[in-house]
Ligand SMILES: CC(C)[C@H](C(=O)O)[C@@H](O)C(=O)O
């Protein structure tokens with residue numbers, strides 16, 4: 001029996017994860033769903049956003065699904081104990097180096113985009129963001145006191161051949177099952193790690209994936225092209241920091257931001273970490289109005305990528321589309337449905 | 351007599367700078383316009399993209415106006431001798447730490463944006479990008495051979511209190527003459543240099559600019575908000591790397607990309623460095639079809655910020671607007687005018 005570990009976390013996390021639980025009961029009754037406290041909630045209860053027990057439970061599961069972490073009440077917690085630190089530690093502990101962030105546009109929502117409809121209708125980009133390296137984790141880092149009221153803040157971006165190769169491999173493999181095109185984004189004209197990135201991707205491509213179409217693109221140009229003509233992209237592979245920014249911009253382009261899931265994958269056979277792209281939305285937390293679709297679609301990705309249930313994933317994706325086509329809309333989509341009613345609409349189409 | 355040093359550079363650079371020369375002759379006949387070879391052209395002639403003589407001429411001038419640098423023919427030049435390296439060295443030598451990148455939308459071109467008209471009509475953002483620090487220049491940097499086919503690429507992001515303070519000061523001062531709002535973008539939740547950035551901006555604001563409205567925004571959220579509702583921003587101050595990416599995305603949003611200028615400023619009384627945001631566009635170089643307006647508007651910024659000729663700058667800006675309102679369009683804008691004919695259209699309205 002497979003185990004899904006739910007980490008509802010903070011803000012709207014518990015509400016949207018509640019709908020995942022309901023969907024799982026109906027769709028995959030044989031799935032063992034466990035739940036642990038995490039993020040700000042765990043900081044309040046245990047003085048740390050990620051306890052060793054929860055980390056071990058995550059490593060022992062088949063997939064982890066996170067709701068959301070963080071909120072203003074933890075803004076003044078010590079930096080290494082903030083909810084965000086718990087998230088970074090969990091990513092690192094699970095070694096989920098490849099962050100799959102789809103930016104696709106639900107046809108029923110194409111008009112919600114700030115872009116003209118024809119530029120986003122049918123949009124379907126898959127970002128593969130490196131998630132456990134780069135400037136997020138590089139040493140040395142810190143703030144040094146230089147005296148005389150002066151300080152110096154330092155971060156280090158490091159990438160090794162092995163780190164670049166494994167995440168690029170994920171991108172090429174994914175591309176083969178999609179449009180067969182990979183764009184690799186870096187600042188090789190300015191950064192040494194970017195130059196190594198470009199070289200490693202070029203060599204891997206020539207050696208193992210010559211059938212996939214590869215384009216190198218500077219990260220600033222990539223940002224421009226995403227705004228100008230996003231449909232030109234299929235798979236985009238990039239580092240942790242550029243991936244953070246570019247995938248967020250692309251997600252917003254779709255008009256479906258509150259609906260987008262993500263998957264973070266490690267080595268084959270290891271549990272993946274799944275999370276909605278949206279945040280903890282403290283302003284609407286506890287009101288039962290959050291859109292649960294990003295969490296439900298994160299579950300869809302977990303079924304597909306970690307739980308070996310592509311059949312159930314297909315059924316769930318179809319049910320979400322049918323619910324949307326049928327007019328189901330939470331407030332963020334201009335409708336009136338509550339969190340639970342959106343869950344009902346998906347269940348009714350399962 | 352003030353001196354403007356023209357560095358036409360590569361690709362379409364010489365063509366668009368030619369129109370600046372014509373405009374200057376009419377608008378500011380007393381301005382001493384000099385010209386030097388630079389970029390790839392200088393690499394071909396002298397083996398380096400920036401000779402000491404040109405660097406000294408830049409430092410001795412009142413303003414430097416660059417056309418464009420780079421092109422495919424220099425892709426295999428040694429890294430430290432590429433045209434881009436010349437550009438970074440010139441920025442550093444001139445110590446132009448504050449890069450002003452306006453993202454505004456010409457009313458006559460609002461429909462050219464990929465965003466819906468109502469989201470960009472009237473858009474007017476001023477980016478203040480830190481230009482001489484951060485990961486572009488931090489040491490240590492390099493690619494190290496680890497043996498066994500493995501390498502490690504390293505870059506270092508460093509910011510000191512003084513570096514952050516001087517660029518933030520420029521942003522606050524500018525805001526006072528505009529919408530009085532500054533958004534400071536960083537990743538203080540992940541980067542130590544970002545945390546110092548936020549602290550220094552907060553303190554400077556409290557001490558010297560409490561009348562200006564200040565917002566701290568995470569760089570990934572900033573990218574999203576630029577796509578969702580760009581008109582919410584007035585001045586955005588950010589570091590070298592985030593500024594590179596965010597300002598390019600914002601420029602593309604306006605639909606006026608080929609038209610946008612930039613200014614890089616140092617200490618008061620030192621020459622500024624002005625350049626169009628567009629690249630060298632090798633595909634259309636030498637054909638006389640490039641749009642010269644970004645270069646002409648870079649001259650407009652030079653008149654305003656370095657040459658003490660706000661009167662002439664106002665007249666030039668009005669002439670550009672009048673030319674556009676009158677229907678003047680180069681090919682990139684869907685029209686048929688040549689580079690020189692667009693120059694004529696501006697001159698006719700001066
Ligand atoms: C919360 C933060 C640390 C995180 C990141 O920067 O990776 C978030 O923005 C994300 O993209 O998941």
Ligand SMILES: CC(C)[C@H](C(=O)O)[C@@H](O)C(=O)O
Nearest residue numbers: 189190220434435437438594
């Ligand atoms: C050409 C390149 C080095 C440069 C940069 O990254 O600063 C360019 O993208 C820019 O924004 O002026």
